Amino acid sequence: MRAVQVTEFGGPEVLTPAEVPDPEPGPGQVLIEVDRIGVNYADTHQAENSYLAPSTLPLVPGGEVVGRTAGGKRVVSLLNGGGGYAERAVGPVAATFEVPDGVDDLNALAMLVQGATAWVLLRKNTHLEPGESVVVHAAAGGVGTIAVQLAKAWGAGRVIATASSEQKRNLALELGADVAVDSRAENLTETLREANGGKSVDIVLDMVGGRTTDQSMAALAPFGRLAFYGMAGREAPEPVKPSSLLRHSTAISGMWLPHVFRLPGNVFGTALTELFDLVRGGGLRAVAGGEYPLAEARAAHEALRSRGTVGKLLLDPRK
Template sequence: MRAVEFQEYGAPEVLRVVQAEIPEPGPGQVTIDAAFVGVNFADVKARAEGYRVQSLPFRPGLEVSGRVRAVGEGVEGLVRGQEVAALVGGGAYAEVVVADAVTVFPLPAGLDLRTAAALPTVVPTAHALLHEVGRLRAGETVLVHGAAGGIGTVAGQLARAAGAGAVYGVTSSPAKAEYALKHGYDELFTADTFADGVRRATGGRGVDLVLDPVGGDTLHRGLDALAVFGRLVSFGNASGAEPWQVGQPELYAQGRSVGGFSILALAQSAPEALRALAERAFAKVTDGTVNLPITAEFPLTEAAEAHRLMGGRTSTGKLLLRVAD
């Protein structure tokens, strides 16, 4: 089978198409004949910086859609030929992908394989950030960093559907701001000016909820943009800054709080909770609440081009690799 991997860290050119043995599922696993693979910023960081890479060579890819090829010992509820989407710890850039059955999700009726490839990370993450961790209530205000990305696009739609009083976003360019305005956002700010923009837009009050994948100085300025009793949810460290620390001086005086979320960590520590979250999140797609933002598609053999687009920070929505014709 064909797969894409890298043997050294570096630019997109280090991604190579290789021939590999077709894997077999172990106990509690299935193999999937891949149709589409989602491209995530975590894949770019793995290639460029070694993020979550245990050893080289490494095959990136966290989410895949396709049909079950084979079922391992002890697996129930999944059968050969069944259309599924799966969250994996890595290795999805391949024609055949191994996945733990607990993070393999049968597709809801009416959901096609192309759309399904954007499900495993984006929609459950956005849902958790707003609801399970962020505890958004109707009428509250939200600020989302990366508003034009995959998670940001879904978060804007979910916040609007939940009755948010206002949904603000942060983007890096006017083109991205224009895109985000079509997906649930009321007003967009730049990374340099969002704190002042929030204070102006809210009459000095601040927002009730901030969703931050950036970390570093952006996170600390996000705390300053919170209203009394506001919450900030961290779900990444795209800035590459040193791990942040928040304590009594930042939180106690106005009753603010900080939470965190990682869908990969949840998959490892509480897979049944992930399954329940995924079911709630996927329902928002099948009932039409969320329109999944697939904006670019590349053949598997052109994974480097997908990484180049995402790494250039000009992409919007969700990027996919097409594996099967």
């Protein structure tokens, strides 16, 4: 079958179209004929072996697909260890979910990772309460576009979006943000406070790292919470001292989506069902970031790493 393979770790240049054997499902797995493939920022880390879960070569990257089972059921699946950049993929039954009518491929894939991430960040990490202010960094990205909508729908008092261009900031405002500010502001701490009417902020969702994290932490109000779920800037923030958290009564948490499957109960399934219902009811939508032929996965990664993209990127294995 046609796939994209990595035989040496590195940047987008290592993504190479190839013919590889069809995957064989084992116990607890299902074979999926792939219609669309989701492209995530984590895929760029997987290709260079800098992801939280180490990779082994040769590697077919990609962690999510939407398609059909042998019985014709339309499903979306969160893959284990890659294998998504291909015409066929094997997904764990426990992480494969039926896609209801009224949810297209774009929204099915966007809600599987980006939507579930935003849901967990707001519900589990930061425990958003009505009236609280929420800062969404990278608000025009896959998670950001959904987090802005969810925070507003769930009663946030003020949603503050950050983005690096006027076009991206305008998109965040269209999605419901109350104010959008330049993520490149020299003093981001003061910029966030000004955007919140001169007050410190309650919640920050951060996947950038570096100074963005450091200056966002300084903008937190007493009992404010920052949820850290990525490092797109590839720059680590300063170490956090517990005494500093105590002094300001703030909380910092991390989130990696696979850990949700370790929680008691079907938390992931609950999140996805709620997100799909919102999509079907018109209360939530994914933003299309572009669709690339499978053989052009390298171009998709280059666009994603340039941080010039918005919304959700897809690959089409039929092209």
